Amino acid sequence: MFGLSFTPREFWAVVHGMILGGLYLIAFAGGFAGLYMMRPQWMTNEGLRKQAHCLITGTWIMAAVAWLTVFTGTYIVYPWYRAKPPEGADLTQYPRSFLKANEAIAAWHNFGMEWKEHVAWFAPILATVVAYIVWRYRDQLAEEDRLRKYTLLFFVLAFVAAAVAGLLGALITKAAPVV
Amino acid sequence: MTSNVSNRIPSGPAAAAFLSGSLGIFVIGLLTTLSEASHAIGNALNWYNPSGPLVGKTLTGIIVWLISWYILNRMWQDRDVNLKSMFTAAIVIVALGFLLTFPPFFTLFKG
Numbered sequence: 157m158f159g160l161s162f163t164p165r166e167f168w169a170v171v172h173g174m175i176l177g178g179l180y181l182i183a184f185a186g187g188f189a190g191l192y193m194m195r196p197q198w199m200t201n202e203g204l205r206k207q208a209h210c211l212i213t214g215t216w217i218m219a220a221v222a223w224l225t226v227f228t229g230t231y232i233v234y235p236w237y238r239a240k241p242p243e244g245a246d247l248t249q250y251p252r253s254f255l256k257a258n259e260a261i262a263a264w265h266n267f268g269m270e271w272k273e274h275v276a277w278f279a280p281i282l283a284t285v286v287a288y289i290v291w292r293y294r295d296q297l298a299e300e301d302r303l304r305k306y307t308l309l310f311f312v313l314a315f316v317a318a319a320v321a322g323l324l325g326a327l328i329t330k331a332a333p334v335v
Numbered sequence: 336m337t338s339n340v341s342n343r344i345p346s347g348p349a350a351a352a353f354l355s356g357s358l359g360i361f362v363i364g365l366l367t368t369l370s371e372a373s374h375a376i377g378n379a380l381n382w383y384n385p386s387g388p389l390v391g392k393t394l395t396g397i398i399v400w401l402i403s404w405y406i407l408n409r410m411w412q413d414r415d416v417n418l419k420s421m422f423t424a425a426i427v428i429v430a431l432g433f434l435l436t437f438p439p440f441f442t443l444f445k446g
Contacts (some may be wrong), residue, residue, distance in 0.1 A: 230393065231385075235385030273389055274367050274389070274393075275433065278429075282360070285353060289349050292349070296344060
């Protein structure tokens with residue numbers, strides 16, 4: 157329709173990077189603001205309870221999205237990226253080999269993918285810790301300034317890990333797309 | 336106040352979550368560097384050939400995270416612990432995890 161089409165590999169790359177990864181990164185701003193605003197001097201008791209309820213839902217959804225992102229990346233898209241080409245194959249169909257064969261762009265694999273594939277897994281672990289603490293402590297987070305700040309810092313680290321992975325993923329896809 | 340003293344949840348469960356999460360991350364980082372240093376370790380972590388050693392590194396990290404979380408939570412679930420010390424330790428361990436996955440660092444140990 158309208159000349160728009162995806163190969164199955166492109167479809168899964170979009171699901172992994174743009175839909176799941178993009179959703180996680182966009183949702184971070186809302187989660188951060190919600191956690192930051194949880195202060196008794198800024199909200200009524202009723203407001204805090206509702207805020208806690210929203211944050212519990214939101215942070216668990218974010219953790220689930222982060223897990224789906226790394227699992228689709230590692231088990232669906234990454235095998236296509238790292239597949240070994242047969243003798244004489246067109247290397248543009250084999251992104252890892254294509255990048256490594258060209259010295260000018262080899263760093264996209266040697267630095268970019270090598271960091272991305274590992275650091276991405278930090279995001280769901282950190283996001284799950286945050287979701288657990290928000291769920292366990294609820295509006296007690298508003299009373300305990302230190303715990304809220306620590307939770308926020310873990311939340312920021314989860315975002316940093318996902319942002320590094322997402323940015324590198326986008327740039328690597330530009331240099332050598334999975335098609 | 337929104338919760339009274341009797342309903343207050345001690346800091347132990349939060350400390351257990353922070354520390355165990357950092358341990359999982361550290362293990363992923365450590366295995367990344369070790370598999371770079373030793374082909375034998377890299378091969379041992381190759382649990383699913385299409386994705387290579389990444390699967391072994393990350394699943395081992397997840398297993399360590401969940402087991403340590405269970406143990407620490409059982410130990411601290413009804414206790415207040417020094418949250419500042421535990422969180423500081425967790426941040427240092429997470430920072431080491433980031434360092435151990437950073438290619439310019441782990442390629443120093445290339446075997």
